[in-house]
Amino acid sequence: MDTDRVLTQRLATQRLSSAPVATAADAVRLLGCVQSQERDHAFWSLGMRSRRRTYTGVQREFDRGAFVRTHILRPTWHFVVPADLRWILELTSPRVLAGMGGRHRQLGLDDPKVLSAGLDLLAKALQGKQFHTRRELGQYFADHGSPITAGEQLGHLIMVAELRALVCSGPMHGVHHTYALVDEVITRTPPLExxxxxxxxxxxxxxxxxxxxxxxxxxxxxxxxxxxxxxxxxxxxxxxxxxxxxxxxxxDPHAVPRRSSAAPAAYLLPTYDEVTLTYPQVPFPSDHPEHRASDPFWATVVAGTRSIGRWKREVGPTSVTVTIDLAPGTSDADARAADGAAGRLADFLERDLEVVRSDDAGGGR
Structure with missing residues (x-):
C-alpha cells in the first residue's frame, strides 16, 4: 500500500473525511482513547469527527459523563468512555506506574505510607460526589495538615489515583477541570482477563x-x-x-468507511490530534520548513495528504483569531481551503472569525 493511500484511508477511518459519528462519545469509543492534555483542542478533535458541531455540545456530553478525562495509557491526559476505563487501566497502568518510581522519589512520594495516606485523603475529599478542582483539593489537603502540598506533589498524587482507577474527571466548573471518584460516577463492568x-x-x-x-x-x-x-x-x-x-x-477491512463527497479539502488539526500524533513511522509529509516549531500551541494544517503549514488560535469573548502560517508555494486553492477550515473552527466555538496570515503576523510565508 502506498503512502498516499495510507494517509487517505486514515483520514476516513478516523471520521475526518468520511461521514461523522453521531456523538463525541462515539468518536472517543472509535479511537479507544483520545489524547487530551489540551482539553479545548481535544474537544475540537471530537467535534471534527462527530455531529456535535459546537464546543457547547461536546461539553454537555462531557459534563454528563458520556466520556471522561483521565490519565490512561501513558502519563498524560486522555478521553475514554466509562465502559472502557477500568479494563484499559488494569491492562496498561502497571507498566506506566512502574516507570514512575524516579518521579515518586523526586517528589517525596516514595514512602508507601505517605502515598497511601494521600490517596485516602483524596478519596475522602471527593466522596459523596463532591467534585473539586485541583486548587480546591490543594486547600483541602492543607486544611487537613497533609504533608502533600499543592503543586507538583498533589498533581503527581492525583495522577497515581487516576492510573489506579480511584479518580477521574467530574463535570467542568466554569473553565476548570474537576475530579470525581470512579466508583461513584462509573458503573462497574465485568473484568476482562x-x-x-x-x-x-x-x-x-x-x-x-x-x-x-x-x-x-x-x-x-x-x-x-x-x-x-x-x-x-x-x-x-x-x-x-x-x-x-x-x-x-x-x-480492519470491514470497518473502513467511504470518503464523503462533502469531505473538507483542508483541516486545522488540533494540537496532539490522534491523526498526527499516533503515527511515528508514516506521518504526513510536510512542505513547511518550520513544521516542528518548538511552540506547542502551533498545530498542523493538512490539505490532501500533506502538511502544508501550521496554525494557532486566540479565543476571545466573542471572536477567535486564527493565525495561519502556510508553506511557501502553497496553492491559492489550498490557502482558501485552510480559511474554510478556520471558519469551521469558529463555528464550533460559536465565535466570529478573524484570520491572520503569517506575513501579516511577521511569519515565514
Missing amino acids: RDAALVELVRRFFTGHGPASVRDFTRWSSLTVADTKHALAFLGDSLEQVEVDGIPHWY
Whole structure:
C-alpha cells in the first residue's frame, strides 16, 4: 500500500473525511482513547469527527459523563468512555506506574505510607460526589495538615489515583477541570482477563487508527512489542496486513468507511490530534520548513495528504483569531481551503472569525 493511500484511508477511518459519528462519545469509543492534555483542542478533535458541531455540545456530553478525562495509557491526559476505563487501566497502568518510581522519589512520594495516606485523603475529599478542582483539593489537603502540598506533589498524587482507577474527571466548573471518584460516577463492568483485554485493545486500535504499525500501537498504548504481536497472531485474518515502505501495517477491512463527497479539502488539526500524533513511522509529509516549531500551541494544517503549514488560535469573548502560517508555494486553492477550515473552527466555538496570515503576523510565508 502506498503512502498516499495510507494517509487517505486514515483520514476516513478516523471520521475526518468520511461521514461523522453521531456523538463525541462515539468518536472517543472509535479511537479507544483520545489524547487530551489540551482539553479545548481535544474537544475540537471530537467535534471534527462527530455531529456535535459546537464546543457547547461536546461539553454537555462531557459534563454528563458520556466520556471522561483521565490519565490512561501513558502519563498524560486522555478521553475514554466509562465502559472502557477500568479494563484499559488494569491492562496498561502497571507498566506506566512502574516507570514512575524516579518521579515518586523526586517528589517525596516514595514512602508507601505517605502515598497511601494521600490517596485516602483524596478519596475522602471527593466522596459523596463532591467534585473539586485541583486548587480546591490543594486547600483541602492543607486544611487537613497533609504533608502533600499543592503543586507538583498533589498533581503527581492525583495522577497515581487516576492510573489506579480511584479518580477521574467530574463535570467542568466554569473553565476548570474537576475530579470525581470512579466508583461513584462509573458503573462497574465485568473484568476482562489480561489476554482478552490485550486482544480487545489491539483490535480497537487498528480498527480506529489503521493502517498502523506495531510501533504505532506500542507508542500509543505503552505495551510491549511482544504483547502486540501475540494479540495480532490471535486476531489472525480479522485484520488485513499490508506492507508500507517495507513495514507491516494492519487495519480492519470491514470497518473502513467511504470518503464523503462533502469531505473538507483542508483541516486545522488540533494540537496532539490522534491523526498526527499516533503515527511515528508514516506521518504526513510536510512542505513547511518550520513544521516542528518548538511552540506547542502551533498545530498542523493538512490539505490532501500533506502538511502544508501550521496554525494557532486566540479565543476571545466573542471572536477567535486564527493565525495561519502556510508553506511557501502553497496553492491559492489550498490557502482558501485552510480559511474554510478556520471558519469551521469558529463555528464550533460559536465565535466570529478573524484570520491572520503569517506575513501579516511577521511569519515565514
